[in-house]
Structures are given as structure tokens and as C-alpha cells.
Amino acid sequence: MTQPRDPVADLRRIAYLLEAMQEPGYRVRAFRGAAIALAALGPEETSRLAGTGALRELSGIGEVTERTILESLRGEEPVYLRRLETTEGTPLAEGAGLLRAALRGDCHAHTLASDGGATIREMAEAAIDAGHDYLVITDHSPRLTVASGLTTDRLMAQLDEIAGLNAELAPFRLLTGIEVDINEDGTLDQEPEMLSRLDVVVGSVHSALRMKEREMTVRMVRALANPNLDILGHCTGRMKTAKRNRPPSTFDPEIVFAAAARFDKAVEVNSRPERLDPPKRLLRLAVEAGCRVSIDSDAHSQGQLFWLGNGCERAFLCGVTPPMIVNAMVADDLLAWTASHEAI
Numbered sequence: 001m002t003q004p005r006d007p008v009a010d011l012r013r014i015a016y017l018l019e020a021m022q023e024p025g026y027r028v029r030a031f032r033g034a035a036i037a038l039a040a041l042g043p044e045e046t047s048r049l050a051g052t053g054a055l056r057e058l059s060g061i062g063e064v065t066e067r068t069i070l071e072s073l074r075g076e077e078p079v080y081l082r083r084l085e086t087t088e089g090t091p092l093a094e095g096a097g098l099l100r101a102a103l104r105g106d107c108h109a110h111t112l113a114s115d116g117g118a119t120i121r122e123m124a125e126a127a128i129d130a131g132h133d134y135l136v137i138t139d140h141s142p143r144l145t146v147a148s149g150l151t152t153d154r155l156m157a158q159l160d161e162i163a164g165l166n167a168e169l170a171p172f173r174l175l176t177g178i179e180v181d182i183n184e185d186g187t188l189d190q191e192p193e194m195l196s197r198l199d200v201v202v203g204s205v206h207s208a209l210r211m212k213e214r215e216m217t218v219r220m221v222r223a224l225a226n227p228n229l230d231i232l233g234h235c236t237g238r239m240k241t242a243k244r245n246r247p248p249s250t251f252d253p254e255i256v257f258a259a260a261a262r263f264d265k266a267v268e269v270n271s272r273p274e275r276l277d278p279p280k281r282l283l284r285l286a287v288e289a290g291c292r293v294s295i296d297s298d299a300h301s302q303g304q305l306f307w308l309g310n311g312c313e314r315a316f317l318c319g320v321t322p323p324m325i326v327n328a329m330v331a332d333d334l335l336a337w338t339a340s341h342e343a344i
């Protein structure tokens with residue numbers, strides 16, 4: 001006899017794989033929404049409604065999700081899931097594949113604490129699934145209120161939670177961190193004492209993106225010179241979605257990347273499809289300037305941790321090699337590198 005399957009788990013797995021493959025958001029939401037509707041129903045009521053053909057009457061369940069549920073209830077692997085499982089892991093271009101294989105962790109990820117959609121534990125479990133040895137949790141800083149930026153107190157509480165999870169998840173490691181706003185004057189939006197306690201600090205410009213080139217250059221160089229900053233996040237802030245097209249901010253890349261190289265900081269290659277920041281022209285300049293890079297997902301939910309392939313492709317095209325990549329280092333070496341900034 002075929003073993004019964006859990007239709008809720010199958011729906012969730014499909015959403016997860018679709019997200020990892022960058023399929024449209026509505027498709028991911030359809031499966032995740034159906035999983036929520038079914039979980040609320042409970043297994044007995046699910047079987048009863050399935051028997052009477054009434055599942056479709058529930059809000060959140062449509063034709064495709066109903067078929068998936070019925071297959072699952074019959075103990076079959078849903079066709080939709082089987083198709084995703086076989087196409088999953090289609091190899092990237094060889095060079096990008098080598099960079100991806102070199103990555104040991106991810107230095108930029110959000111959780112429910114700011115504007116992410118998953119708990120720290122859920123993100124950690126997905127990072128383990130992605131083959132990482134470590135994940136840096138980098139929620140937003142106080143000034144970014146639209147994204148529920150963390151106050152010092154909330155960040156302190158997060159550090160305790162991470163310590164607790166680390167005791168459980170070892171040898172996998174969650175590292176503490178922040179995506180701190182770079183203020184308009186180049187200072188960072190969190191207490192220096194707090195920043196110096198964190199394992200990894202990503203600093204990003206999220207405001208006044210249209211600042212004049214000269215002022216933006218000074219702002220970014222000041223931030224890079226700050227010993228608390230380790231990684232410069234999505235440096236141009238450009239954004240391209242169906243609804244919005246935000247052009248890159250302007251700064252003098254030679255000065256900014258020379259400062260990054262001088263202070264031994266990393267320039268982030270942001271893998272989010274709507275960001276893909278920096279543009280290739282700038283990434284090539286950063287490589288030529290001798291900057292380290294960090295290839296990050298900037299994931300806001302579990303499946304997005306798998307978006308690193310985007311960054312790896314671009315990094316490969318721009319001449320990045322594994323020795324330049326900070327998250328190709330083992331965790332202890334990464335921590336030694338971030339700690340070295342305190343001494344400059």
C-alpha cells in the first residue's frame with residue numbers, strides 16, 4: 001500500500017522550490033496560501049472535503065492546488081512537485097557554478113524581526129538546505145521604520161535568540177549582524193558599541209539616493225572608513241521591477257572602491273533579481289581596484305536564499321575569483337577579517 005503523504009508539506013515544498021527558481025510571486029503565493037488554508041482545516045476535514053469534491057470551494061484553493069492535494073492524499077508524489085524536483089539544480093554556467101560551490105555562507109539575510117517573512121530558525125534551516133555552513137542575520141536598523149528597523153533593545157534580544165539557536169543547530173552557525181543604514185552624513189544608524197558587538201556589519205544607503213555625486217561619494221567613503229562597517233550593501237540602490245525603475249545613485253566609483261580596498265572592506269554583489277547591484281561596469285571597477293566582494297542573497301524569506309546563482313553569474317562575468325570572496329571563507333576566517341577592521 002502507498003504511504004500517505006502530507007498535502008500541506010507538499011504544497012509548502014512546491015512554494016519553496018518555485019521561489020528558489022525565481023518563478024513569479026503569484027505562483028509562490030498560490031501554493032503557500034493553499035498550504036495555510038489546508039493547515040487551518042486539519043487532516044480529517046481535508047479528507048472529508050476531498051471525498052465530496054468540495055476543496056475548491058475553500059478560499060485559497062484553486063484548480064492546480066486542488067489537483068496537487070488530491071494526488072498527495074492518494075499517496076502519490078504530486079506531478080507539479082515531481083516536475084520541480086527534476087528541474088531543480090539546473091547547472092549554472094560552469095564558471096558561476098565554481099563560484100557558487102566556493103561559497104560557505106551568506107552575509108545578508110532578513111527575518112520577521114524587520115521586513116522578512118520567516119523566523120530566524122526557518123532561515124537557518126533553509127540555509128542548511130542550501131549547503132551553507134553559516135548565515136549572517138542582518139535585519140534593518142532603527143531609522144528604517146518602514147521596514148520595522150530594530151531598536152538597540154530588539155537587536156539585543158535577537159542576539160540572545162541567536163545564541164540559543166546556535167547551541168541547537170551546531171555545527172551550523174548563525175552569525176549576528178545588521179544591515180545598517182548609512183545616514184546622509186556617512187555615519188551609521190546604530191550605536192557604535194552595539195555595532196562593534198556584532199559579527200558582521202553590512203552598511204547600505206536607503207535614503208536620499210538622488211544626492212549629488214560629490215556628496216554621495218563623501219557619504220560612502222565616510223561609511224567605508226568607519227571601522228564598524230564590513231560590507232558595503234547594494235552600492236547603487238538601483239531597482240527594477242514591473243512597477244518601478246529606480247536608476248542607480250551616482251558616486252565616484254574610483255574613489256569609493258579605492259577606499260573599500262584601502263580599508264579592506266567588501267563590496268556586496270546583491271543577488272536579488274530586482275537589484276543585481278552593482279551593475280557589471282561598476283563591479284569590474286571594484287575588482288580592478290582590488291576590493292573584496294561578498295556575494296549575498298539579501299533573502300527576505302527561505303527560498304530567496306537560493307538566489308545566489310544570480311550574483312555568482314555576474315561575479316564570474318566581472319572577473320571575481322574565490323580568493324576575493326569573503327563568504328568563501330570559513331566562518332572563523334570571516335570573523336577574523338571583520339574583527340581586523342576594529343584595529344584600523
Ligand SMILES: [Zn+2]
Binds near residue numbers: 179204206233234
Ligand atoms: Zn538594503
Ligand SMILES: [Zn+2]
Binds near residue numbers: 108110179298
Ligand atoms: Zn537587505
